Amino acid sequence: MEIKILNGRTLAAEPGKSVYQALRDNGVYLVASCGGKGVCGKCRVKILEGKYRTESATKLKKKEIGDKVVLACTTFPEEDIHIEIPEDSKLVIGDKIAVSKSKGFLDFLRSEEPTLTPPVRKIMLSLLPPSIEDNLSDVERVKRSLSEHDIEEMRFSHGFVQSLAKALRQHNWTAYLTYTENFEAISIVSPERVKHYGLAVDIGTTTVVVYLVDCTDGTLLDTGVTYNSQMRHGDDVITRIVHATEGGALQELRNAVVDDINGLLNAMMERNHISRDDIDSAVISGNTTMVQLFWGLDPSSIREEPYIPTVNSYPAWRAGTAKLLINHQAPVYTIPCVGSYVGGDITAGLLASKMHRNPEIALFMDIGTNGEIVVGNNEWLITAATSAGPCFEGSGIRHGMRATEGAIESVKINPTTFDVELGVIGNVEPAGICGSGMIDALSEFFFAGIIDQKGKFSRDLNSDRIRIEEEGPEFVLHHGETKDIVLTEVDIENLLRAKAAIYAGMSVLLKEVGLSLDIVERIYIAGGFGNYLNVEKAIMIGMLPDMPKEKFSFIGNTSIAGAYLCLLSEKMRREAEDIAKKMTYIELSVSHGFMDEYMSALFLPHTNIDLFPSVRERYNKEE
Numbered sequence: 186m187e188i189k190i191l192n193g194r195t196l197a198a199e200p201g202k203s204v205y206q207a208l209r210d211n212g213v214y215l216v217a218s219c220g221g222k223g224v225c226g227k228c229r230v231k232i233l234e235g236k237y238r239t240e241s242a243t244k245l246k247k248k249e250i251g252d253k254v255v256l257a258c259t260t261f262p263e264e265d266i267h268i269e270i271p272e273d274s275k276l277v278i279g280d281k282i283a284v285s286k287s288k289g290f291l292d293f294l295r296s297e298e299p300t301l302t303p304p305v306r307k308i309m310l311s312l313l314p315p316s317i318e319d320n321l322s323d324v325e326r327v328k329r330s331l332s333e334h335d336i337e338e339m340r341f342s343h344g345f346v347q348s349l350a351k352a353l354r355q356h357n358w359t360a361y362l363t364y365t366e367n368f369e370a371i372s373i374v375s376p377e378r379v380k381h382y383g384l385a386v387d388i389g390t391t392t393v394v395v396y397l398v399d400c401t402d403g404t405l406l407d408t409g410v411t412y413n414s415q416m417r418h419g420d421d422v423i424t425r426i427v428h429a430t431e432g433g434a435l436q437e438l439r440n441a442v443v444d445d446i447n448g449l450l451n452a453m454m455e456r457n458h459i460s461r462d463d464i465d466s467a468v469i470s471g472n473t474t475m476v477q478l479f480w481g482l483d484p485s486s487i488r489e490e491p492y493i494p495t496v497n498s499y500p501a502w503r504a505g506t507a508k509l510l511i512n513h514q515a516p517v518y519t520i521p522c523v524g525s526y527v528g529g530d531i532t533a534g535l536l537a538s539k540m541h542r543n544p545e546i547a548l549f550m551d552i553g554t555n556g557e558i559v560v561g562n563n564e565w566l567i568t569a570a571t572s573a574g575p576c577f578e579g580s581g582i583r584h585g586m587r588a589t590e591g592a593i594e595s596v597k598i599n600p601t602t603f604d605v606e607l608g609v610i611g612n613v614e615p616a617g618i619c620g621s622g623m624i625d626a627l628s629e630f631f632f633a634g635i636i637d638q639k640g641k642f643s644r645d646l647n648s649d650r651i652r653i654e655e656e657g658p659e660f661v662l663h664h665g666e667t668k669d670i671v672l673t674e675v676d677i678e679n680l681l682r683a684k685a686a687i688y689a690g691m692s693v694l695l696k697e698v699g700l701s702l703d704i705v706e707r708i709y710i711a712g713g714f715g716n717y718l719n720v721e722k723a724i725m726i727g728m729l730p731d732m733p734k735e736k737f738s739f740i741g742n743t744s745i746a747g748a749y750l751c752l753l754s755e756k757m758r759r760e761a762e763d764i765a766k767k768m769t770y771i772e773l774s775v776s777h778g779f780m781d782e783y784m785s786a787l788f789l790p791h792t793n794i795d796l797f798p799s800v801r802e803r804y805n806k807e808e
């Protein structure tokens with residue numbers, strides 16, 4: 186059977202597989218917050234032609250059902266079908282994903298050390314060919330030459346020794362020996378091979394980013410980004426942990442992400458004419474669950490009290506064992522994690538922000554699904570994760586989407602007429618609303634009196650933009666030809682919960698160390714979201730602390746930036762270890778103060794308006 190996509194490809198569909206599975210198998214990804222369980226209602230497609238069977242219509246409106254809109258995950262073709270995928274069902278990687286500015290980091294590394302120190306080095310060996318008189322074995326011959334360079338402690342693995350005899354003879358006994366910083370031999374390579382390469386990898390819950398780096402001079406040669414295919418098992422880490430443990434799919438999840446990395450890698454090697462043997466190191470960064478899944482470790486204890494990961498400081502791994510399709514012997518370095526919900530991505534983030542080096546007290550926030558927060562300076566660091574949820578990334582919001590083309594990213598509302606002015610990424614017809622748009626909308630709703638402090642719509646406003654639908658009241662941000670874009674009261678509840686979790690997490694951390702906000706000199710905002718955040722509006726809704734705008738710095742995807750630094754510098758790898766060791770991890774879910782802080786932060790902007798003087802001032806002025 187076949188599925189033909191309107192204005193797109195025609196794909197093979199195996200009998201018994203849902204439309205969603207068939208699309209996914211062919212690399213066409215739909216938004217699937219519930220992982221294809223028929224619950225979230227996000228994977229809508231329209232059937233244009235052909236017979237099909239559908240098992241559920243959760244969240245579909247009567248009109249949609251009449252128009253043959255179905256949930257792809259619960260719909261099965263019974264013959265060739267022709268479908269249309271609406272824009273907001275397509276999972277699109279943001280073209281704005283923050284690919285950090287490698288040049289700035291390279292300059293920084295150069296200012297620190299005269300030479301780059303990737304995990305793999307090389308040394309030229311000129312060996313005397315063996316003879317009847319000089320009959321040392323190949324390994325002993327290499328050792329003899331190394332001792333002439335004062336290297337005595339080299340170790341030789343079985344894999345290395347297996348390829349040694351052929352390689353030495355092929356290169357006429359003059360060749361480079363590549364070896365790890367811990368003196369483990371990797372390979373014998375041609376004396377002509379001047380360059381060698383490495384990978385920096387960020388395994389995010391949603392996306393996987395790979396940098397291909399020339400380790401001889403630090404140049405970032407190529408970047409690959411794809412969705413983490415584990416997404417098919419759910420948007421968040423908890424769903425994946427459940428799937429890995431209760432669903433027995435640990436290996437499947439591991440393979441999914443390894444395939445993602447290898448897939449990106451293959452394309453990059455082809456584009457840059459690089460052979461896999463010449464890529465001889467890799468650095469992996471990710472949150473604790475993503476890293477455990479990459480390592481094939483059962484993640485169940487991450488989810489159960491007392492929330493303990495299997496390992497924080499990972500040993501070096503070999504690419505062959507990790508199944509990365511680069512040089513078999515290449516060391517794979519994993520950036521150390523801190524606790525169950527503060528992973529190596531945060532260690533990498535701190536490394537890139539350099540806040541661990543400065544005496545000024547700073548706050549680091551990675552506003553993604555987990556909302557990790559770190560407070561500290563060069564002497565101490567304390568951290569927690571807030572489980573803010575993925576709504577700022579679009580999940581759990583009726584028309585929520587990531588910050589890609591078609592997303593409403595800014596909202597202005599006239600408080601008298603309620604006319605709406607929208608900023609849309611790509612200046613196209615709006616398809617949904619992304620995190621920064623949601624924050625704007627919330628702030629504008631509040632100051633225009635459309636919602637109250639609890640996020641409830643005012644019932645006595647006279648505007649056709651506010652209407653009551655099946656799921657309750659909603660505000661129409663955009664009247665579209667095919668569909669309206671709205672924010673519902675349920676959406677607003679979700680947003681208030683997320684912003685409250687972030688603010689409460691920060692307050693609890695500061696209280697833990699007996700500090701108040703005035704002492705914080707700088708706030709670093711990391712994560713893809715951090716690039717588009719409107720600070721003033723985020724303060725207005727009580728998500729970020731009321732501090733001067735100049736104190737905020739947006740530092741993008743620091744997880745990949747930290748991995749890049751670790752790939753090129755031994756000093757950075759040591760600093761990453763120190764950062765992870767130095768961070769004190771607080772488990773907020775068992776913290777007594779957290780619930781109180783959270784409840785107080787559920788209001789707009791906060792129960793205690795004195796914490797937000799600039800908001801109070803504006804509010805008083807407008808009243």
Ligand code: FES
Nearest residue numbers: 221223225226258
């Ligand atoms: S309803 Fe199909 S993925 Fe959630």
